[in-house]
Amino acid sequence: MARTWIAVLTAALVLSLAAPGLAQFDVKAQLTYGGTSYSSLLDKETKGSVSEWSVLALGTYSHQDLLFNVLYQNANRLNMTVNEVEEKSTHGRSFANLGASYRFLQETGMEVYGGLGYSLMWLNLKHSAVRDNAQVGLAGRGFSGQAAVRFTLAENFSADAYFTAAPWLKWEYTQGNKSIKQIDGSAYHYQLGLEYDVTAQYSVRLGVQGGSYSVGEFKYDVDELGPTSAGYSGVTVGVTVHF
Numbered sequence: 001m002a003r004t005w006i007a008v009l010t011a012a013l014v015l016s017l018a019a020p021g022l023a024q025f026d027v028k029a030q031l032t033y034g035g036t037s038y039s040s041l042l043d044k045e046t047k048g049s050v051s052e053w054s055v056l057a058l059g060t061y062s063h064q065d066l067l068f069n070v071l072y073q074n075a076n077r078l079n080m081t082v083n084e085v086e087e088k089s090t091h092g093r094s095f096a097n098l099g100a101s102y103r104f105l106q107e108t109g110m111e112v113y114g115g116l117g118y119s120l121m122w123l124n125l126k127h128s129a130v131r132d133n134a135q136v137g138l139a140g141r142g143f144s145g146q147a148a149v150r151f152t153l154a155e156n157f158s159a160d161a162y163f164t165a166a167p168w169l170k171w172e173y174t175q176g177n178k179s180i181k182q183i184d185g186s187a188y189h190y191q192l193g194l195e196y197d198v199t200a201q202y203s204v205r206l207g208v209q210g211g212s213y214s215v216g217e218f219k220y221d222v223d224e225l226g227p228t229s230a231g232y233s234g235v236t237v238g239v240t241v242h243f
Helices: 002-018
Strands: 025-040 048-063 066-082 090-107 110-126 136-154 157-175 178-197 202-215 218-220 223-225 228-242
Touching (some): 025 066, 048 228, 066 136, 110 157, 110 178, 157 218
Antiparallel strands (some): 110 136, 136 157, 202 228
């Protein structure tokens, strides 16, 4: 499923780039270093932390008062510790959001957008302290609200902020050949950036990003699995290409 949606996102970006007249299409490509902290991980007593790096891509297209966006992040483990046990383990997270927003406020040096989107998240992990070292997969999807704010700070300097909130995300839990669907949860994501225009086509970018996600309690076979709750953050560096 993840590969299918990644292909869809890639195709959307390629088609947007290939379409004529998209003079206000931007692609922000960034590398991120940060971490994830679990206050609970399928068990109220299970806590963990992950240091990770990720790639983050955001494509935006502005047309009059409309703003269309495609966001994708893929995070990969550097180190993972669960209940103070650090070992070679598996932890990967992907997040995607497609949306459209309307510019409802424009003042000197500032634009504010608000709209709706559709969010998807995938989480894969394996650790001896979680489910007896079983490979665990979680996939969430649902409609989201989103907001974007853009600032012109000075000549060649700008800043922006993007927020996505999916408070009623539905998760599917997979372990082995069995899956449990329609588990209540949520997912939130944000990124803030400062840009400097090197040329008319390229800008360098520095910022921060982060978010959180939660999965409610549910039953798997005869086990009552506790909630999952995590927050992540990191610093970003990258470039923006203006088409």
